[in-house]
Each structure stands twice: as C-alpha cells, then as structure tokens.
Amino acid sequence: xxxxxxxxxxxxxxxxxxxxxxxxxxxxxxxxxxxxxxxxxxxxxxxxxxxxxxxxxxxxxxxxxxxxxxxxxxxxxxxxxxxxxxxxxxxxxxxxxxxxxxxxxxxxxxxxxxxxxxxxxxxxxxxxxxxxxxxxxxxxxxxxxxxxxxxxxxxxxxxxxxxxxxxxxxxxxxxxxxxxxxxxxxxxxxxxxxxxxxxxxxxxxxxxxxxxxxxxxxxxxxxxxxxxxxxxxxxxxxxxxxxxxxxxxxxxxxxxxxxxxxxxxxxxxxxxxxxxxxxxxxxxxxxxxxxxxxxxxxxxxxxxxxxxxxxxxxxxxxxxxxxxxxxxxxxxxxxxxxxxxxxxxxxxxxxxxxxxxxxxxxxxxxxxxxxxxxxxxxxxxxxxxxxxxxxxxxxxxxxxxxxxxxxxxxxxxxxxxxxxxxxxxxxxxxxxxxxxxxxxxxxxxxxxxxxxxxxxxxxxxxxxxxxxxxxxxxxxxxxxxxxxxxxxxxxxxxxxxxxxxxxxxxxxxxxxxxxxxxxxxxxxxxxxxxxxxxxxxxxxxxxxxxxxxxxxxxxxxxxxxxxxxxxxxxxxxxxxxxxxxxxxxxxxxxxxxxxxxxxxxxxxxxxxxxxxxxxxxxxxxxxxxxx
Amino acid sequence: xxxxxxxxxxxxxxxxxxxxxxxxxxxxxxxxxxxxxxxxxxxxxxxxxxxxxxxxxxxxxxxxxxxxxxxxxxxxxxxxxxxxxxxxxxxxxxxxxxxxxxxxxxxxx
Numbered sequence: 214x215x216x217x218x219x220x221x222x223x224x225x226x227x228x229x230x231x232x233x234x235x236x237x238x239x240x241x242x243x244x245x246x247x248x249x250x251x252x253x254x255x256x257x258x259x260x261x262x263x264x265x266x267x268x269x270x271x272x273x274x275x276x277x278x279x280x281x282x283x284x285x286x287x288x289x290x291x292x293x294x295x296x297x298x299x300x301x302x303x304x305x306x307x308x309x310x311x312x313x314x315x316x317x318x319x320x321x322x323x324x325x326x327x328x329x330x331x332x333x334x335x336x337x338x339x340x341x342x343x344x345x346x347x348x349x350x351x352x353x354x355x356x357x358x359x360x361x362x363x364x365x366x367x368x369x370x371x372x373x374x375x376x377x378x379x380x381x382x383x384x385x386x387x388x389x390x391x392x393x394x395x396x397x398x399x400x401x402x403x404x405x406x407x408x409x410x411x412x413x414x415x416x417x418x419x420x421x422x423x424x425x426x427x428x429x430x431x432x433x434x435x436x437x438x439x440x441x442x443x444x445x446x447x448x449x450x451x452x453x454x455x456x457x458x459x460x461x462x463x464x465x466x467x468x469x470x471x472x473x474x475x476x477x478x479x480x481x482x483x484x485x486x487x488x489x490x491x492x493x494x495x496x497x498x499x500x501x502x503x504x505x506x507x508x509x510x511x512x513x514x515x516x517x518x519x520x521x522x523x524x525x526x527x528x529x530x531x532x533x534x535x536x537x538x539x540x541x542x543x544x545x546x547x548x549x550x551x552x553x554x555x556x557x558x559x560x561x562x563x564x565x566x567x568x569x570x571x572x573x574x575x576x577x578x579x580x581x582x583x584x585x586x587x588x589x590x591x592x593x594x595x596x597x598x599x600x601x602x603x604x605x606x607x608x609x610x611x612x613x614x615x616x617x618x619x620x621x622x623x624x625x626x627x628x629x630x631x632x633x634x635x636x637x638x639x640x641x642x643x644x645x646x647x648x649x650x651x652x653x654x655x656x657x658x659x660x661x662x663x664x665x666x667x668x669x670x671x672x673x674x675x676x677x678x679x680x681x682x683x684x685x686x687x688x689x690x691x692x693x694x695x696x697x698x699x700x701x702x703x704x705x706x707x708x709x710x711x712x713x714x715x716x717x718x719x720x721x722x723x724x725x726x727x728x729x730x731x732x733x734x735x736x737x738x739x740x741x742x743x744x745x746x747x748x749x750x751x752x753x754x755x756x757x758x759x760x761x762x763x764x765x766x767x768x769x770x771x772x773x774x775x776x777x778x779x780x781x782x783x784x785x786x787x788x789x790x791x792x793x794x795x796x797x798x799x800x801x802x803x804x805x806x807x808x809x810x811x812x813x814x815x816x817x818x819x820x821x822x823x824x825x826x827x828x829x830x831x832x833x834x835x836x837x838x839x840x
Numbered sequence: 841x842x843x844x845x846x847x848x849x850x851x852x853x854x855x856x857x858x859x860x861x862x863x864x865x866x867x868x869x870x871x872x873x874x875x876x877x878x879x880x881x882x883x884x885x886x887x888x889x890x891x892x893x894x895x896x897x898x899x900x901x902x903x904x905x906x907x908x909x910x911x912x913x914x915x916x917x918x919x920x921x922x923x924x925x926x927x928x929x930x931x932x933x934x935x936x937x938x939x940x941x942x943x944x945x946x947x948x949x
Contacts, residue, residue, distance in 0.1 A: 817946060818945050
C-alpha cells in the first residue's frame with residue numbers, strides 16, 4: 214500500500230493546479246466535483262493505509278525522493294505513516310471531503326468558486342504534508358503551507374478591508390509562533406544533525422535535560438501560534454471573516470489542531486520535560502477559561518463558535534499537559550466532528566438569514582430549518598457533553614485524567630465545561646427558539662439549505678453521535694480502542710495516575726447532573742421565558758469585560774500595533790521621504806541633467822559629425838606624435 | 841616603358857608625399873565644407889586615391905610589392921563603396937528631392 218502514499222498528497226495538489234489555472238473556464242458543478250474527488254479519493258486510499266497499519270502494527274516509512282544534498286546534509290522528501298498520522302489523515306480527508314461537498318452548495322453563487330476550491334485543495338495538500346512528513350522540516354513545510362492557505366481563505370472576500378486585516382493578523386500571529394518552531398528545529402539540528410523523527414525521537418534521552426526543556430518550550434510556542442492559545446489566540450476569532458466552510462475545516466477541525474499533533478508527535482520530547490508539561494497545562498487552563506468566559510457574551514454566531522474552539526483546544530492542551538496524549542487525540546477527533554458540524558450548521562443559518570450573523574436578529578428558526586435544527590441540536594449536545602454523545606466520552610476522559618493529576622485541575626476543567634454548556638445553549642436557544650427578531654424581508658427569505666449542504670450536516674451529526682464509540686472507556690466495558698491504537702506512538706514515559714472506578718462513576722455522575730440542570734435552566738430562560746441577549750450598551754460590569762474579550766485586543770493594539778505604526782510613520786516621513794527618496798531621486802535628476810546637456814551635441818547635422826570625426830582623428834594623431 | 845619607369849623613379853619620394861598630402865587635405869576640406877552629397881562622395885574618393893598614391897610611391901621606393909597589392913585591394917573596395925554610396929544617394933534623392941547633406945538631420949537627439 215505504501216506506493217499509494219504519493220497519490221494521497223498529489224491528488225489535492227493536482228486539484229489545486231487544475232482549479233487554480235483553468236477554474237474560471239470550467240463549469241461550476243465540475244469545479245465542485247473535481248475539488249471534492251481530489252479529497253475523497255485520498256480518503257479511500259487512507260483507509261487502505263489504516264487497514265494495513267491495523268494489521269501489521271508497523272509504521273510505514275516511505276522516502277519519495279532526495280530534495281537536496283549539501284555536503285553532509287541530506288534532506289529527503291519522505292513520509293512517516295504511523296498510527297497517529299493515519300488517524301489524523303482520516304480526519305482531514307474525511308471531514309475535508311464532507312466540507313468540500315458542503316462548500317459546493319454554500320459557495321455556489323460566488324464568482325470566486327474556482328479560487329475557493331483551489332485554495333481548499335491546496336490546504337488539504339499542505340495539511341497532509343504536515344501530518345505525513347517524516348521530519349520536522351517536512352512538517353514545517355506543511356505548517357507554513359496551511360498558514361498561507363488560512364491567510365488566503367480568511368481574506369477570501371478581499372474586497373472588504375476588514376477581512377483583509379483579519380487575514381493579515383492571522384498571518385502575522387502565526388509567524389510569531391512559527392519563529393518558535395524554527396528555533397526549535399535549529400536546536401534539534403544542533404543536537405542530532407538530523408530532523409528525521411526516526412533519528413530524533415528514540416534518542417531524546419541522550420541529550421541533557423535543560424536543552425530538552427528549551428526545545429519543548431520552543432515547539433510549544435509554535436503550537437500556541439497555530440492552535441490559538443494565549444497569548445496568540447486573538448487571530449482565531451477574527452479569522453471568522455472567511456467563508457463558513459473555511460471556519461469549519463481550517464479554523465475548527467483541522468489546521469488549529471496541528472499544534473496538538475505537533476506535541477503528540479514530539480511526546481518523547483515533552484514527556485522528558487516536566488517544566489514544559491506544566492507550562493502547557495497552565496497556559497491551556499487560562500486560555501480555555503478566558504475564552505469560555507468571552508464566549509458567554511458574544512452575539513455573533515460565528516464568534517461564539519470561534520471562542521468555543523479556542524476553549525476546546527485549550528482542553529486538548531490540558532489533556533496534553535496532564536500527560537493524557539490519547540485523550541487529547543480523542544477529544545481532537547470528537548471536536549473535529551461536532552465543531553465542524555456546528556460551524557456548518559451556523560453556515561446554514563447564515564445562508565438562510567441572507568448573511569446575518571447576529572444572534573439578536575435570529576430566533577424561532579426551528580420550524581424554518583428543520584434539518585439544520587436537528588443536526589445543530591446534536592452538535593450542541595455533543596459539545597456540552599450530554600450523556601452518551603461523543604463529547605461526553607472525550608470530555609469525561611479529560612475530567613477523569615485531570616482529577617487523577619490534581620483535583621484543582623479537575624475543578625477548572627469542570628468550570629470550563631459548565632461555561633461551555635452555558636454559552637452553547639445560549640447560542641442554540643437564541644437561534645432556534647423564541648421569536649424571530651430579524652426584518653420582514655429576512656423572514657420571507659428563510660428557507661432550508663439545499664441537499665448538498667444538509668447531507669454533510671447529517672453525516673457529521675451521525676459522527677458526533679457515535680464518535681464516542683471510538684474510545685469507550687473500560688468503565689463501560691469498552692476496549693479503549695483509540696488509546697490502544699495510539700500506544701505505540703507514545704514513546705515517552707507517562708506517569709500513570711489511576712483512579713478507581715468508583716471515583717470515575719462519581720465524577721461522571723456529578724458532570725451529568727450539572728449538565729442536565731444547565732440544560733433545564735437554559736431551556737426555561739430562553740425557550741419558555743424568551744429571554745433575549747441585551748444590546749451592547751446594556752452590558753455592564755464583568756460581562757462588559759467578557760464582551761470586550763478582556764481587552765486583550767485593545768492591549769495589543771496599544772502596546773504593540775500603535776507603537777510599531779508610529780515608528781513606521783516616523784521612518785516613512787523622515788527616513789524614506791527626506792533621506793532615501795532624495796538620494797534616489799537626486800541620482801535620477803543628475804543623470805537627466807547631464808543627458809540634457811549631452812543631447813545638444815546630437816543635432817543630426819552630418820557636417821558636424823564629420824568635423825568631429827576629423828578633429829578627433831587629428832587629436833589622436835597629435836597625441837601619438839607628442840607622447 | 842623602361843623610360844617611363846625611370847622617369848617616375850627620378851621623381852624624389854618627398855614630392856609624392858607632398859602631392860598626397862595636398863590631395864588628402866583637399867578631400868577632407870571638401871567633405872567638411874561642401875553640401876552637395878555627390879561632391880562629398882567625390883572628395884572621399886579623392887582621399888582614398890591620395891592614400892593609394894602614397895602607397896604606390898613608397899612601394900616603389902622601398903622595392904616592396906606589398907604596397908601595390910594594397911592599392912589594388914583599396915581600389916576594389918572603393919569601387920564597391922562608390923556603388924553602394926551612389927545607390928544610397930539615389931534613394932535619398934528620390935525621397936527628399938535633394939542631394940543637400942544638411943537635409944539629413946533625422947537623427948537629431
């Protein structure tokens with residue numbers, strides 16, 4: 214099966230090239246079908262790889278070709294497919310295909326349809342390189358590629374200036390993280406003279422502990438940038454400027470989880486450094502809690518989901534911080550299902566509302582959008598951890614693992630889960646229950662989305678319902694499939710924290726009771742009493758801090774953006790205009806002046822030329838004669 | 841024939857030099873001051889022939905045939921040059937209805 218590996222990567226690239234170069238001349242349906250097939254076929258090829266790894270249990274190493282050789286440095290384009298990569302590949306190509314189908318419907322009337330599909334395919338290509346690469350260098354290549362695609366797709370509707378700024382912000386913030394990744398690569402190279410996983414990860418114990426800690430922290434900086442954690446998370450909510458399928462695919466299900474993939478892949482490094490683990494845990498908890506609080510007070514349907522994504526990514530990092538790597542991957546998987554579903558559902562709502570994203574204009578959409586309603590309900594229940602939904606299992610595992618690590622961590626994760634339930638139910642009820650609060654025009658326009666959009670919703674809804682089956686805990690006599698599956702990848706030493714089944718039952722019971730009571734409370738508040746979200750000037754006190762995102766954006770604006778822009782203005786006015794411009798323009802006008810003098814000699818009069826020739830000849834003669 | 845050769849050999853070489861110098865100077869001055877292109881071409885021929893004369897004279901003086909060979913070459917080239925020059929001149933005349941050299945100022949910068 215190893216020979217299919219290049220095709221998995223190449224097909225999306227081919228889709229990108231065809232749609233990118235000739236898309237404007239191709240029929241619209243063909244563009245969508247081509248783009249989708251170029252992701253769907255790799256999905257089936259990936260299933261083949263999965264089967265093979267499942268039966269052999271051995272990772273597949275595949276060196277495609279030699280990239281370059283400089284003295285003793287040899288860089289290969291190679292792939293390393295193990296249990297972790299193949300799992301991620303299934304998520305990316307699987308959810309990617311579903312979202313491609315959805316996009317064909319969602320973007321059908323957009324004039325840039327071919328461009329959109331070209332970018333999406335380029336994204337899938339880069340993401341697959343990131344996941345499948347056999348070295349940190351390959352991973353970095355994909356890492357930059359997805360950053361580029363994210364930029365292109367956030368700024369997809371580039372005619373809106375705000376969207377362009379959002380794209381730029383995402384790009385710059387990601388570069389900060391990339392710098393950390395790059396420095397980590399330099400240090401790894403310095404230690405091992407190689408960037409290949411197979412050369413590095415088994416030999417981590419050969420280098421001293423402080424170096425490992427620095428490498429781990431630098432890698433984590435990269436992960437923080439890509440996975441939108443404090444202090445670099447502000448780009449993700451702004452990234453919602455992109456079309457909704459992009460938010461679902463890139464900014465919820467796949468790209469933002471690259472940081473988690475990076476840490477799971479480098480588990481040997483991280484598990485050798487206690488400090489790095491603790492830093493991850495603290496940053497993750499703070500990020501997750503803060504973004505959950507912010508989400509409580511947002512009124513833009515996509516912004517709520519964006520902060521929710523930041524919060525859930527934080528939970529995954531919490532799992533990484535407590536050393537529960539399989540749990541992080543499990544939550545990553547279920548989150549990919551239900552968050553993609555929620556975003557696509559939000560897209561369907563926005564589509565029906567004619568582009569309106571404000572929750573305060575929605576309400577009562579239940580009877581107009583039945584498919585969207587039911588699938589959104591499933592997604593919401595999954596994310597808040599309603600019993601037996603996918604989110605229930607993954608979140609419960611995080612809770613159990615963090616209780617085993619330290620009860621205080623459990624308490625914070627519990628608080629985050631409670632907040633998650635609050636803001637998600639608020640979003641859900643404000644959208645689908647109560648009275649419709651939009652304009653008459655919007656009300657007449659309300660309609661269920663076409664089948665190409667609702668079918669993906671149902672597929673993801675089924676996955677969100679059943680995703681928990683992937684990793685049924687022993688408590689329910691499951692076999693912990695994912696944990697067993699991933700165990701060959703986790704080569705670092707994990708400190709085992711075990712809690713008894715009785716404790717686990719109690720924790721689960723507490724969670725369930727709290728979730729159910731929040732469900733009841735929200736239903737009462739929003740569906741029965743028809744509470745509505747207050748307008749901006751009515752928000753007071755702490756809520757105002759949440760609504761203004763803890764003023765982090767303002768802080769960055771005042772402390773970083775403004776001074777940089779001020780110094781740029783100084784440089785522009787004084788350096789550029791009065792110094793460099795004058796030198797450059799002075800050179801130009803000097804040449805022009807001399808030329809003006811000299812062109813007088815070119816008067817076109819043959820006699821003068823001849824005279825010049827003769828005089829010249831005489832002068833040369835005289836020169837030779839006297840010298 | 842021998843008489844003629846003897847007569848020519850009898851003329852001192854510096855006379856030839858002065859004659860060539862005068863012919864060449866007349867050629868140069870003609871090229872520079874005359875505006876009729878036909879005259880200018882004739883003056884160029886004059887300059888060439890002044891050189892030819894000098895070559896032949898020195899060739900005889902030094903008893904070296906190479907100079908005379910050069911003269912033949914120069915005459916061939918001069919004939920070709922005159923043909924091309926006159927052809928150009930005819931084209932110019934057809935286009936401008938004049939052979940005045942000062943009309944040719946199209947290259948003015």
